[in-house]
Amino acid sequence: MPRDATVTxxxxxxxxxxxxxxxxxxxxxxxxxxxxxxxxxHLGLTSAGVPLLxxxxxxxxxxxxxxxxxxxxxxxxxxxxxMQTVTRNPLADPYLLGLSSGASLGAVLVIVAGLGAxxxxxxxxAFLGALAAFALVIGVASRQATLTPTRTxxxxxxxxxxxxxxxxxxxxxxxxxxxxxxxxxxxxxxxARVDWTALTYAGPALAAVLAVVLAHARALNAFAFGEEAxxxxxxxxxxxxxxxxxxxxxxxxxxxxxxxAIGFVGLILPHAARFLTGADHRRLLPVAALxxxxxxxxxxTAARALFDPRELPAGVLTAMIGVPAxxxxxxxxxxxx
Amino acid sequence: MLTVESVSWSVNATRILDEVTCxxxxxxxxxxxxxxxxxxxxxLRLIAGIVRPDxxxxxxxxxxxxxxxxxxxxxxxxxxxxxxETDLDLLVRDVVLLGRTPxxxxxWADDRDDREAVTAAxxxxxxxxxxxxxxxxxxxGERQRVQLARAFAQQPELLLLDEPTNHLDIGHQLxxxxxxxxxGITTVAALHDxxxxxxxxxxxxxxxxxxxxxTGPAAEVLTAALLRDVFDxxxxxxxxxxxxxxxxxFRSPTT
Numbered sequence: 001m002p003r004d005a006t007v008t009x010x011x012x013x014x015x016x017x018x019x020x021x022x023x024x025x026x027x028x029x030x031x032x033x034x035x036x037x038x039x040x041x042h043l044g045l046t047s048a049g050v051p052l053l054x055x056x057x058x059x060x061x062x063x064x065x066x067x068x069x070x071x072x073x074x075x076x077x078x079x080x081x082x083m084q085t086v087t088r089n090p091l092a093d094p095y096l097l098g099l100s101s102g103a104s105l106g107a108v109l110v111i112v113a114g115l116g117a118x119x120x121x122x123x124x125x126a127f128l129g130a131l132a133a134f135a136l137v138i139g140v141a142s143r144q145a146t147l148t149p150t151r152t153x154x155x156x157x158x159x160x161x162x163x164x165x166x167x168x169x170x171x172x173x174x175x176x177x178x179x180x181x182x183x184x185x186x187x188x189x190x191x192a193r194v195d196w197t198a199l200t201y202a203g204p205a206l207a208a209v210l211a212v213v214l215a216h217a218r219a220l221n222a223f224a225f226g227e228e229a230x231x232x233x234x235x236x237x238x239x240x241x242x243x244x245x246x247x248x249x250x251x252x253x254x255x256x257x258x259x260x261a262i263g264f265v266g267l268i269l270p271h272a273a274r275f276l277t278g279a280d281h282r283r284l285l286p287v288a289a290l291x292x293x294x295x296x297x298x299x300x301t302a303a304r305a306l307f308d309p310r311e312l313p314a315g316v317l318t319a320m321i322g323v324p325a326x327x328x329x330x331x332x333x334x335x336x337x
Numbered sequence: 338m339l340t341v342e343s344v345s346w347s348v349n350a351t352r353i354l355d356e357v358t359c360x361x362x363x364x365x366x367x368x369x370x371x372x373x374x375x376x377x378x379x380x381l382r383l384i385a386g387i388v389r390p391d392x393x394x395x396x397x398x399x400x401x402x403x404x405x406x407x408x409x410x411x412x413x414x415x416x417x418x419x420x421x422e423t424d425l426d427l428l429v430r431d432v433v434l435l436g437r438t439p440x441x442x443x444x445w446a447d448d449r450d451d452r453e454a455v456t457a458a459x460x461x462x463x464x465x466x467x468x469x470x471x472x473x474x475x476x477x478g479e480r481q482r483v484q485l486a487r488a489f490a491q492q493p494e495l496l497l498l499d500e501p502t503n504h505l506d507i508g509h510q511l512x513x514x515x516x517x518x519x520x521g522i523t524t525v526a527a528l529h530d531x532x533x534x535x536x537x538x539x540x541x542x543x544x545x546x547x548x549x550x551x552t553g554p555a556a557e558v559l560t561a562a563l564l565r566d567v568f569d570x571x572x573x574x575x576x577x578x579x580x581x582x583x584x585x586x587f588r589s590p591t592t
Contacts (some may be wrong), residue, residue, distance in 0.1 A: 218438060218445075224423075224435065225421045232405060232415065233411050233436070233439060234406075234408035234410070234411030235438065236407050278431065279425035290515055
C-alpha cells in the first residue's frame with residue numbers, strides 16, 4: 001500500500017508542478033514569477049498588478065489551455081480504463097462507440113446549417129453529435145434488451161464509418177472552406193480553442209463522472225473474469241455496465257466538444273497506469289487520471305512550443321507517440337499468449 | 338440444504354430443463370452427471386439465480402433464490418466455472434479478494450475480515466505464500482485452486498461447481514475435489530468423469546435431455562444398464578477393491 005500511495009501522491013505533485021511550469025512556456029517570454037503573480041492577483045492572493053497584455057496571455061490564453069489539457073487527459077484516460085474493463089477488450093478506447101465521428105458530424109452540420117460558427121455553437125453541435133452516435137450504436141447493438149460487448153464494439157465501428165461518410169458527403173456537397181477547416185480540427189484534436197467557458201462545462205462533467213466511476217471501482221474489479229463471474233460475485237452486471245458506459249460516454253462527448261478527438265490517450269494511458277499499479281481499479285483509476293493529465297499537459301505544450309511559430313494539433317503528437325506504444329503493447333500481448 | 342422443485346426453463350421455445358426436482362442436504366456433496374447438452378450447466382445457473390426458471394422454484398435453507406438480491410445470493414452461494422480466463426495482470430491475492438466483493442462493508446478499503454479470509458482461503462487449497470504470485474505465471478491446476486480459494490473466501494453455504502476439473506491433470510483433479518470435500522460445504526458439482534463422481538459424491542443426479550433420469554447414491558445409480566441408456570456406452574461397473582465405491586471401465590464402441 002505505501003508504494004501505491006507514493007505513486008499517487010508523486011503523480012499529483014507532478015501534475016501541480018507540470019501546470020506551474022508549462023504556463024510559463026510559450027512564444028511570449030514570461031518568467032515563473034510573472035505568471036504566478038498574475039494567477040495570485042486573479043485568485044485574490046496578491047495585488048501586484050501586471051501589465052494588461054501579459055495578464056491576458058497568462059489568464060485568458062495559457063492557463064485555461066493547460067487546465068483544459070489536464071482535464072481532457074484525465075478524462076480520456078479514465079474513460080479508456082472503464083471502457084476496456086466493461087467491454088473486456090484491452091484495445092477499447094473512449095471513441096470506441098462512434099463518439100468522435102459523431103462529434104465531427106455534429107460540428108460540421110452546425111456550420112453548414114448556419115447556426116453560428118462560435119465556439120459555443122460548435123461545441124454544442126459536437127456534443128449532440130457524439131450523443132446521437134452513441135444512441136445509434138446502442139440502438140443497433142441491443143437485441144431483446146441485452147447488449148454484448150462484441151456486438152457493441154462492432155456497432156460502434158459501423159456507426160463511426162457511417163458518420164465519417166456523411167461528414168465527407170456534407171463537406172463536398174456544400175463546398176464550404178470553413179467546414180473543411182472545422183472537421184480537420186475535430187478529427188485531429190487540439191486544445192487551441194479551450195477557454196474558461198469550455199472549462200466550466202468540462203470541469204464539472206469530469207468531476208461528476210470521476211465520482212461515479214470511483215464509487216464503482218470494486219465492481220469493476222469483479223469484471224476481471226467476465227460478466228457471469230461478476231454476477232456470481234454479487235454485481236448487478238447490467239445496471240453497473242450501463243451506468244458506467246453512459247457516464248464515460250457523456251464525459252467523452254463533453255471532452256470531444258472541447259478539444260476534438262485526441263487519440264491514443266484513452267487507449268495507451270490505462271495500460272501504462274496498470275503497469276504502475278496492477279489491475280485493481282481502486283489504485284488504477286486515480287493513477288490513470290493523474291498520469292493522463294500530466295501526459296496531455298506536456299504533449300500540448302510540446303505541440304505549441306516545439307514547432308513555433310507553427311502549432312501542431314495535440315492529437316497529431318499523441319498519435320505519433322501512441323502508435324509505437326500501441327505496437328509495443330500488442331507485442332507484449334503476443335508474448336503472453 | 339438446497340431444494341430444487343419442479344424447475345422448467347426454456348430458451349426460444351426449446352425446453353432446456355423439464356420438471357427438474359432434486360435436493361442437496363446440508364453438508365452433502367451432490368454430483369450432477371449426464372451427457373453434453375443434458376442441462377447440467379443450465380441447472381447450476383438457475384440454482385445460482387443468474388437466470389430465472391419459467392416454472393418451479395429453487396430454495397436455499399427455505400428461502401427462494403428468486404427473491405434474493407444479486408449481492409444477497411452471492412453471500413450465500415459461490416460458483417466455480419470450468420475455465421477462468423482474464424487479460425488482466427492480476428496477483429493471486431487480488432483474485433482471491435474478489436470473493437469478498439459481496440461482503441464488503443466499505444466501497445473502498447479492505448478490512449481485517451477480508452484479509453483474514455483471503456489468507457485462510459489460500460491455506461485451505463495449500464497455496465499459502467502464493468498471494469504475491471502473478472496469475473499468468475500459474476499452471477492451469479494452480480489457477481483452478483486459486484479460483485476455489487476465491488470461492489472459499491466468499492464464505493458460502495453452497496458451492497456450485499461447473500465441470501471444475503476439465504483440462505486438469507489427474508493429480509490436480511483429485512486434489513481439487515478433495516479440497517471441496519474436506520471443506521464440508523454443501524456442494525453441487527457438474528462432473529464429466531464418472532469415476533471422480535463415484536469417488537467423491539454422496540449422491541448423484543443423472544440428467545438426460547433436461548430431465549432427471551435417476552437420482553440416488555452412486556453405488557445404486559451407476560450401473561452398466563444406466564450407462565448404456567443415458568450415455569450410450571458399453572461399460573463394466575465393479576466395486577473398488579479398497580473403498581468399495583463403484584469403478585467404471587469402458588469398452589470401445591463396437592459399431
